[in-house]
Amino acid sequence: MIAIVKYNAGNIKSVANAISRLGFESIITDDPLELAGADKVIFPGVGEAGSAMKYLRERGLDKTLVALKQPVLGICLGMQLLCRSTEEADTKCLGVFNSDVMLFPPVDKIPHMGWNNFLTLKGELYKGISKEDDVYYVHSYYAGISSCTSATCDYILPFSASLQFENFYATQYHPEKSAEVGEKILLNFLQL
Amino acid sequence: MLKRRIIPCLDIKDGRTVKGVNFINLRDAGDPVENAREYVRQGADELVFLDITATIENRKALAGLVERIAAEINIPFTVGGGINTIEDVRVLISAGADKITINSSGVRNPDLITEIAGQFGSQCVVVAIDTRFADDEWTVFVDGGRTPTGLKTMDWARKVEDLGAGEIMLTSMNSDGTKAGFSTDITALVSSSINIPVIASGGAGSMEHFRDVFFNTACSAALAASIFHFGEIDIRDLKKYLSENNISVRIT
Numbered sequence: 099m100i101a102i103v104k105y106n107a108g109n110i111k112s113v114a115n116a117i118s119r120l121g122f123e124s125i126i127t128d129d130p131l132e133l134a135g136a137d138k139v140i141f142p143g144v145g146e147a148g149s150a151m152k153y154l155r156e157r158g159l160d161k162t163l164v165a166l167k168q169p170v171l172g173i174c175l176g177m178q179l180l181c182r183s184t185e186e187a188d189t190k191c192l193g194v195f196n197s198d199v200m201l202f203p204p205v206d207k208i209p210h211m212g213w214n215n216f217l218t219l220k221g222e223l224y225k226g227i228s229k230e231d232d233v234y235y236v237h238s239y240y241a242g243i244s245s246c247t248s249a250t251c252d253y254i255l256p257f258s259a260s261l262q263f264e265n266f267y268a269t270q271y272h273p274e275k276s277a278e279v280g281e282k283i284l285l286n287f288l289q290l
Numbered sequence: 291m292l293k294r295r296i297i298p299c300l301d302i303k304d305g306r307t308v309k310g311v312n313f314i315n316l317r318d319a320g321d322p323v324e325n326a327r328e329y330v331r332q333g334a335d336e337l338v339f340l341d342i343t344a345t346i347e348n349r350k351a352l353a354g355l356v357e358r359i360a361a362e363i364n365i366p367f368t369v370g371g372g373i374n375t376i377e378d379v380r381v382l383i384s385a386g387a388d389k390i391t392i393n394s395s396g397v398r399n400p401d402l403i404t405e406i407a408g409q410f411g412s413q414c415v416v417v418a419i420d421t422r423f424a425d426d427e428w429t430v431f432v433d434g435g436r437t438p439t440g441l442k443t444m445d446w447a448r449k450v451e452d453l454g455a456g457e458i459m460l461t462s463m464n465s466d467g468t469k470a471g472f473s474t475d476i477t478a479l480v481s482s483s484i485n486i487p488v489i490a491s492g493g494a495g496s497m498e499h500f501r502d503v504f505f506n507t508a509c510s511a512a513l514a515a516s517i518f519h520f521g522e523i524d525i526r527d528l529k530k531y532l533s534e535n536n537i538s539v540r541i542t
Contacts, residue, residue: 109388111360111384111386112360112386112388115360115361115386116364118361119361119362119364144410144411144413144414145410145411146411204485207485207486207487207508207510208485208486209412209413209456209486209487210292211413211456211457211487211510212292212293212294212295212335212487212510212511213292213293213295213335213540214291214292214293215291232293232540234365234366236366236413236456237413238412252291253292272366274364275364275365275366275388276364276365277330277364277365277542278364278542280364281364
């Protein structure tokens with residue numbers, strides 16, 4: 099069973115839809131036992147980091163999430179919340195990845211919105227994916243490049259398209275909205 | 291590199307796709323989900339669904355349609371038409387819309403833009419601006435282009451950005467329906483003066499028109515309805531053409 103973390107952020111249903119299109123079942127839950135017992139956990143999110151972290155802490159979900167042992171996939175805001183900190187509302191985050199999240203400098207359009215390819219990529223999520231493949235991004239804040247960076251993308255500057263540390267995987271882009279390329283990446287995660 | 295986006299727009303009436311020119315001689319053009327699927331197959335980067343339904347009962351059915359689209363479609367989509375309150379937005383976003391677009395209601399109640407951005411994030415607020423050039427000036431119209439507001443287009447675009455919009459869909463009424471090309475002048479002006487993405491809309495009649503608007507303006511995306519509906523341009527051919535003309539697009 100795939101568990102999707104239920105919290106005060108958008109696009110949770112889009113992730114459930116994408117998983118179901120791939121032939122997997124999922125539940126949307128904030129129950130610590132259900133999350134801990136799932137085969138895989140997806141931590142999605144579109145929204146604002148400060149209020150999202152507050153929500154997670156008030157319900158103890160912050161502790162539940164970092165203690166997970168099975169493969170976890172953070173998406174977009176979910177990825178940023180798994181980093182050390184974000185400049186968005188000056189928020190301390192979960193600290194799984196040793197990246198800090200910053201606001202793009204205003205030298206081009208913000209948000210970075212639309213389809214972009216990879217500068218570099220490595221790891222199990224990218225089986226069958228090439229650098230020229232495009233995925234869909236919507237974000238104003240980016241995670242810097244660190245030892246956890248598994249793929250990079252260039253917009254204004256090179257940033258982490260995805261991160262990985264131990265059982266934690268995360269993408270800045272939205273695989274659930276990235277057509278067939280995104281489906282391949284999601285499937286690679288679901289088959290870990 | 292970030293790609294320029296091609297966005298087909300579908301007009302929805304009572305849950306069906308309709309085709310027509312300027313809302314005249316509307317005819318049924320099938321199931322929106324089927325139409326959307328075909329556009330996705332062709333390589334559309336995003337989709338816009340505009341509901342032109344008249345009755346409240348049928349508007350309520352829109353959420354059901356949005357749920358079906360969200361279940362089937364694996365690219366982002368925007369829903370608009372008749373959104374007046376934050377509750378209207380909530381219904382569509384919970385049904386699975388990635389973004390919503392507002393037009394007249396944003397002009398009448400600018401706080402609505404800020405309110406939606408605050409609750410659902412700027413990325414989901416696309417403000418549609420219908421603009422017309424007359425008496426040496428680009429100004430904003432609402433109510434499907436029937437009512438002048440007196441607002442200068444540049445002023446409103448800047449204000450909309452400040453209010454928290456994530457994107458602007460700029461439709462030139464002078465070009466809309468003419469198939470004579472996008473209005474590159476106002477599109478260039480708006481897209482180079484604000485720091486959020488601009489979708490160019492109105493006037494697409496040929497592949498050259500897309501090249502021109504991408505080449506001559508800083509727009510992030512170009513939207514069209516009829517040339518895609520009537521099969522005059524296949525998105526695959528359009529993207530191949532743009533790519534050959536050094537416009538960076540997503541090739542599938």
